Amino acid sequence: MNTLSDSWTAWQPLPSTRGLSAAVLAETLDGGQAFRWHAQTDGVYQGAWSNHVARLRATRDGVAWSAPAALAPATSAALADYFVTRTDWRALADTLPWRSDAHLAACLAAFPGLRLLRQPFGETLLGFLCSATKQIVQIKQMVALLATRHGAPILPSSAAAAFHRLPTWPELAAVPETELRACLLGFRARYISATAKFLAAHPGWLEETEAAPYALAKARLCTLPGVGEKVADCVLLFGAGRLEAFPVDVWILKTMAARYGLVDWGSAQVAHFGRTHFGPLAGLAQQYLFAYERAAARRAA
DNA sequence: GCACCACCTAA
DNA sequence: TAGGTGGTG
Numbered sequence: 451m452n453t454l455s456d457s458w459t460a461w462q463p464l465p466s467t468r469g470l471s472a473a474v475l476a477e478t479l480d481g482g483q484a485f486r487w488h489a490q491t492d493g494v495y496q497g498a499w500s501n502h503v504a505r506l507r508a509t510r511d512g513v514a515w516s517a518p519a520a521l522a523p524a525t526s527a528a529l530a531d532y533f534v535t536r537t538d539w540r541a542l543a544d545t546l547p548w549r550s551d552a553h554l555a556a557c558l559a560a561f562p563g564l565r566l567l568r569q570p571f572g573e574t575l576l577g578f579l580c581s582a583t584k585q586i587v588q589i590k591q592m593v594a595l596l597a598t599r600h601g602a603p604i605l606p607s608s609a610a611a612a613f614h615r616l617p618t619w620p621e622l623a624a625v626p627e628t629e630l631r632a633c634l635l636g637f638r639a640r641y642i643s644a645t646a647k648f649l650a651a652h653p654g655w656l657e658e659t660e661a662a663p664y665a666l667a668k669a670r671l672c673t674l675p676g677v678g679e680k681v682a683d684c685v686l687l688f689g690a691g692r693l694e695a696f697p698v699d700v701w702i703l704k705t706m707a708a709r710y711g712l713v714d715w716g717s718a719q720v721a722h723f724g725r726t727h728f729g730p731l732a733g734l735a736q737q738y739l740f741a742y743e744r745a746a747a748r749r750a751a
Numbered sequence: 752g753c754a755c756c757a758c759c760t761a762a
Numbered sequence: 763t764a765g766g767t768g769g770t771g
Contacts, residue, residue: 482765582766588761589765636759641767678767699765716753740765 467513557738574689595633623650641676696732
C-alpha cells in the first residue's frame with residue numbers, strides 16, 4: 451500500500467473545508483456514501499474514484515490532500531468536483547428546517563460541515579448494487595475485489611499497480627457471472643450482470659439518466675435489475691448531486707420511528723414525510739439523520 | 752397496496 | 763443478522 455509513498459505530493463489545503471473535523475471527514479468518506487476510502491494510520495484516508503487517487507486528512511485549518519505525483523495535476527480539479535468545494539455546505543445546511551425541528555438541530559450540531567459527495571454516476575450505481583443487506587465493511591470488500599480483479603490499473607507504469615479503477619459497465623458486461631460471485635457479491639452478482647448487459651446494449655442510457663430531471667432519472671434507474679427506490683435515491687444523491695433524493699433504509703426507518711413518532715410507517719410513507727418535512731434538500735437532512743443515528747447506536751453498543 | 756420470503760455470504 | 767429487491771399470494 452505504501453510502496454508509492456515516496457512519490458506522493460506534499461499535503462495541500464482543500465478549498466472550502468475550513469474547520470472540518472476529523473470525525474466529520476471520516477463520516478463523509480466512510481459513512482456509507484462511498485465505498486472506496488480506507489483509513490490509514492494517523493487519520494489519513496486513502497481512496498480512489500474514476501482514474502484518480504488521493505489521500506485526505508483533517509488539519510486544524512481544514513482538509514489537506516495529497517496524490518501520487520504523476521497524477522496530482524489532474525487530482526486538484528477532480529477532487530474539487532468530488533468534494534463539491536464550490537458549495538458552502540454549512541450555509542446549505544443552515545437552510546434546513548432545524549429551527550422548528552429540535553432533533554434535526556441536534557444532528558446538524560453533531561456533524562458540522564457534513565457534505566454530500568459528487569461521485570462518478572456509474573461507479574455509484576455499482577457500489578449501491580452491491581449494498582443490499584450488507585454492511586459498509588462488506589460492501590467495501592466487494593468493491594475492492596471488483597476493482598483489483600476487473601478494473602484497469604490507474605498507474606499503468608507502476609510496478610506496484612496498487613490502485614485500480616472500478617470496472618466500467620462495458621467491462622462488467624464481459625465478466626462471467628461466476629467471476630462476479632467470486633468477488634463475494636452473492637445474489638447481487640445476477641443484478642450486476644444483468645444491469646451491465648442492459649447498459650452495454652444501450653449506449654448513452656446512463657448519461658441520459660444522469661442528466662434527466664430527478665423523477666425521470668429515478669424512474670429510469672428503477673427499471674434496472676436490482677435497483678429499487680432506495681438504491682436509485684442513493685445513486686442520485688451521492689452520484690448526481692440530487693439533494694431532493696431521500697433514500698429510506700432501515701436506519702432512516704428506525705430514526706423516523708424513534709425521533710419523529712412514525713412507528714410502523716412503511717418506506718413509501720416515510721419517504722413522503724421526509725420530502726415534505728425537510729423540503730428540497732431532504733437528502734442532506736437524511737445524511738445528517740443517518741450519521742447521527744449510527745453514532746448513537748455505536749455509543750449504545 | 753401490503754405482508755412474506757428467497758436470494759448469497761461473512762462476521 | 764445485515765444500509766434491498768423482486769416475485770408471489
